[in-house]
Amino acid sequence: MAKELSKTYDPKAVEEKVYQEWIDGGYFHAEVDETKKPFTVVIPPPNVTGQLHMGHALDETFQDIIIRTKRMQGYNALWIPGTDHAGIATQIKVEEDMRVNENGLTRYDLGREKFLERVWAWKKKFGNRIIDQLKKIGCSCDWDRERFTMDEGCSKAVREVFVNLYEKGLIYQGTRIINWCPSCKTALSDAEVEYSEQEGHFWHIKYPIKDSDGYVEIATTRPETLLGDTAVAVNPDDERYKDLVGKMLILPLVGREIPVIADEYVDKEFGTGCVKITPAHDPNDFEVGKRHGLEEIKVLNDDATINQYGGKYQGMDRYEARKAIVEDLDRQGLLVKVEPHVHNVGGCYRCGTTVEPITSKQWFVKMKPLAEPAAKAVENGETKFIPERFTKTYMHWMENVHDWCISRQLWWGHRIPAFYCQDCGETIVSKEDIEVCPKCGGKVKQDNDVLDTWFSSALWPFSTLGWPDDTEELKYFYPTSVLVTGYDIIFFWVARMIFSGIEHMGQVPFKDVYIHGLVRDSQGRKMSKSLGNGIDPLEIIDEYGADALRFTLATGNSPGNDMRFYTERVEASRNFANKIWNASRFVLMNLSIDKCELPDRDKLEISDRWILSEYNDLVKEVTDNLDKYELGIAVSKLYDFIWDKFCDWYIELVKPRFFEEGESNITAQQVLVYVLSNTLKLLHPFMPFITEEIWQALPHEGKSIMISSFPVYNSEYKDENAEKEMQMIMDAIKGIRNIRNEMNVPPSKKAGIFIITEEPEIFENGIPFFKKLAYASEVNVIKDGGSVPENVVSVVVPGAEILMPLDELVDRAKEIERLEKEKKHLESEIKRVEGKLNNKGFTEKAPAAVVEEERLKGEKYSEMLKTVIESLEKLK
Incomplete structure (x- = not known):
């Protein structure tokens, strides 16, 4: 085995180390490979001014889940990262910095060229901050292909598009009513x-x-x-x-x-x-x-x-x-x-x-000729919105779209490639900068305005792959596979990418658009600076780990719907990580095998056949959920299987076999390692760090879990009989435990059980489990009609009635005395609460929350009293 696991899981000790190992291994990088099917995702480029917020964390986590899954499924998976120059936001940021730190210095004091030097210097110093933060949450982007909307390639694409549209008459300059911001000017x-x-x-x-x-x-x-x-x-x-x-x-x-x-x-x-x-x-x-x-x-x-x-x-x-x-x-x-x-x-x-x-002379894009084919592409299913209801939002905008004002009165951005002759008044739109008028030879001056930031980001799916050059990457990876984004930028970005892709590439830029909701605070409010209710994902990662944050964001999430963020849920996710870690340590401490392989089927015991069948169902369902982008459902099924079926049941069921020598011991080890290792693969896209660390400690083949094969359903291990039989046994064990809990019987006190059933073979197979998990001193399986003892406590479960001799469970007299005292106490509490609630002086003067608290207490006491009375009836 490669290594041991520490006693407790420490995300800080694992995450940075593991991420660097992935980078060093080059596992995020994708090259053109005609033997593989491509799967491409482009990141919605965050602003270079940006700092990771919970919306980013949600968006990038979902993309990472998808891309990691596809990579493991054998696709040539490419996730292209990059940042947006964010024209208005960046210029405002730099101008504000100059005003505050340089005695009111303005861009006009510097002039255009010197000011842009300042902005580029600012971008170099601070622009990669959000990229570093994306790495903190585990994003497996191909960082070798990182792009910026104003890098040389993207700038070339912007100019190509502007000139092409202008020459087609789809870009024009005119005086029209536009929206004007008096602050951003x-x-x-x-x-x-x-x-x-x-x-x-x-x-x-x-x-x-x-x-x-x-x-x-x-x-x-x-x-x-x-x-x-x-x-x-x-x-x-x-x-x-x-x-x-x-x-x-x-x-x-x-x-x-x-x-x-x-x-x-x-x-x-x-x-x-x-x-x-x-x-x-x-x-x-x-x-x-x-x-x-x-x-x-x-x-x-x-x-x-x-x-x-x-x-x-x-x-x-x-x-x-x-x-x-x-x-x-x-x-x-x-x-x-x-x-x-x-x-x-x-x-x-x-x-x-x-x-x-206000009326203003600006540059516009004629939208109707571009919107019509973009609307048809969604109508005929070339691009699908998930969930489908957002198709209506998209179509409504496309059908009512106005010409797009693309000029901005800024200095930071793609300068409009229009040149005006100072002598003859000619306007020349050119892919290359010019200095003299081609018509009269006079001096020219370039338009002072820049293009709307969304003009360049509309080209993102193909400009990032080398367009307008006919690159191998463009031919292989375009169109991309899925766009993951929030519903708040369907108009800003999604629609513009679709019509741009159709116009310039001849096909839609992506096949699916997965729309997620917003992350709101625990009260359902949108997170904002003004409310002061924002939650910094980096602080959450620092306290609980990236995996806990990612798991929380995926849990309970459904396409298109907003989610509320509770710190308590992050704590629950961390507890889940600890549960997996502790279970894995237990498995490792009992391992003598060094390979991850299953034994022959004839060596499998009923609990082995059950967990393998349940595991295969899990593979099938999770894969189906992931294919449909039902990430919240998939992660919920993983949680239930790992916590309940694997940890709380299967590990407990096989523990006695570790103290035996021989075939049964080895078989238990093999099944444990196989199911744990492959379940970690299913979980890896959601919780990449902890799954990598545990997988490396288990017997395995390959360098990393993230480039291992994603599990596939194997019908050979589907065993409905084993599922049915084990479910009956587990229901019986739970029934026994519930009765014992109700009667306050400690686990140390063993008692005999009698199982009356029409299917004795099933329960006979479960005898070892009843002794270990139901604290049975002996187990008697009796076919219906056989003789049974008197003075018993009974519980009915599917397929059987279970009897337990009362005198073996409790000292009846002492238990009756204890329950009578408890009954008297509860009756007194109920009377006190009712007195308060019937007192108008209390209900009218006390705060509503206090009154409600008393009402809830009364309900709780009544339920407890009901349980106590039922227990007394059983004893008498």
């Missing part, structure tokens, strides 16, 4: 805006009719935008306003004349039926403005202060201007009323600042 895509319900108001305002004493009444949630109004719209079928269409109104506070227009966009049943139109600050108004040729007046600066078009309000923050405008409207008698109103408000996904819809 950049455009955002629709998917980067997070909506939440907020309490606000409807301000009802009079818009005077020119050359008349009359007015129209409009209602708005953003009074400050009236500064940019260029019309008021009514429905063409609204009889109330037909005579007003074409007339001019006087814009309050501004004095500018604006027309009344008719447009079907207006819902005549909503509000007053009159809608202010601000084409530069509302997406619907923008479309109305285009239809009617309205002027677009943008009244906000990039920082959401009022610009020169705002008159006296110029320079005010948007909310400061809102307050002043409302006050002025009220003073001039133009404010009709103010109503409370709850509405959805969009916030920046990065900083939470309320976004402003």
Whole structure:
């Protein structure tokens, strides 16, 4: 045998050592091998600014479980790791560091080139932190193939895609309504805006009719935008306003004349039926403005202060201007009323600042031509969502998608490869940097903006394999096999990868999309900095070990559903690890064999045949669960088998055979080693460290459990008779133990048992087990109808009735006396509790939790009293 196991399992002493052995062995690395079937997973690239949080731990654990399983099943398994440059987040991080530590230094003080040098230096210093943390949880990524969204290969792919789409007319530059973050000072895509319900108001305002004493009444949630109004719209079928269409109104506070227009966009049943139109600050108004040729007046600066078009309000923050405008409207008698109103408000996904819809010249991707084939690919099953219900989420987004704003007003990121001639005004989009205009020879200047971070990550499944070069890896490993991710980035990332894969590779990027839920705190709340309820997975690993964390994250988890995280569950997982360790030490202490192989079938005893049959069922079920990504079900079955069937039953059943010499002893060893070793293989994807350490100590072949063969079902060892017989024997043993526990009979007190059954052979085979595990002094198996003793305690179990002479179990008089005292005590406690609960002074004044505690005590005492009375009846 290779080594002994220490008395207790210490994750800190094992995990780092074992992980380094895997790295040194090159077990994570995959090369093109046409003799094997590939299985590829790309990691959802965490931000280089990131630190491992519980969501990462869940996501990477699930991927690792899948990739380790496939590797052991003989696939050429490749898990590609990497990080995302995280444009906004990284730039903000570096700028904040400069501001705090360098006396308010800004990127503008440095200039673009010097600032980017700072960011690259920051990335070099801190960017690998999260990669190191992924290694802590045991990720078996191919670190030789680690990628970064701004490395040379990925950057080449980004430029190739941009130019290809531009040349097809699918990328264009134009002025449209976009989402603008006044804090990050950049455009955002629709998917980067997070909506939440907020309490606000409807301000009802009079818009005077020119050359008349009359007015129209409009209602708005953003009074400050009236500064940019260029019309008021009514429905063409609204009889109330037909005579007003074409007339001019006087814009309050501004004095500018604006027309009344008719447009079907207006819902005549909503509000007053009159809608202010601000084409530069509302997406619907923008479309109305285009239809009617309205002027677009943008009244906000990039920082959401009022610009020169705002008159006296110029320079005010948007909310400061809102307050002043409302006050002025009220003073001039133009404010009709103010109503409370709850509405959805969009916030920046990065900083939470309320976004402003504004017109801006940006770069866009035409989405409809790309979305249609991506929707069909999911409809026809080329890519499947697990669970299937997320198909609807995906399809809804694809069917209602808007053009994607891909330009960002940042310096860190892939700079847009568009060059503008300073002389002739020509725009050139090029895969290579250019310095002179190909049309006139004049000087060119590159676009200052960078691409949305998601533009590069949308190419991740193929850019990481060498595209646009036609590499061997790309031909062999693409399309990838499964994408594992959370439901919160289906729009951000999953959808964009699917349409990008179809457009640039001609096929979907992955066959399956396994969607998991979020990790919430023990109260079901989302973990967040603001709530202060985040749990650091590295602290959990430090205290309990990576295996305990991984096992906890997998346990009870089901595809697509959120899970609650309890530290108590991690403690239970650590206890499970200790259970496996102690059982393995026991096996090793009783081993004399040096090979992991089964004996001939005719040497197997009933307990051996039973555990082998149960083990084979386990192999079949766990494999099936893993194939369906039912990781929580698989790990639950492993737990039940290891803890209950293997440790608590089989080891106990075979212990007496270790004190015998000969064939039975060796057979027990062989079965123990075989089942333990192979069950460790089944468990390895979930708990890789402890399984490796134990497997190395057991008789084995090969260098590592992670490159050993995954167990396969063997019908030869399926034995339904052995399962049935052992189940009957175990039910009988449990029945006897329960009776003894109820009567407080210590294990040291042996007693004879009589088993009345129609199947005596089964229970005769179990006689040694009854003596060892049911504390039987002797066992009499009697066929139905035989003579039985009197004055007994009986228990009925499947297939038999078991009798135990009462006088051998207890001193009846003493036990009756003890139970009578217990009965009296419980009756007293019940009376006390009932008195409290019937006292209004207590129930109305005491905290609800205290009252509930007393109620639960009463229920517990009543159950205990019932058990005591039943025990007394048996004795009398």
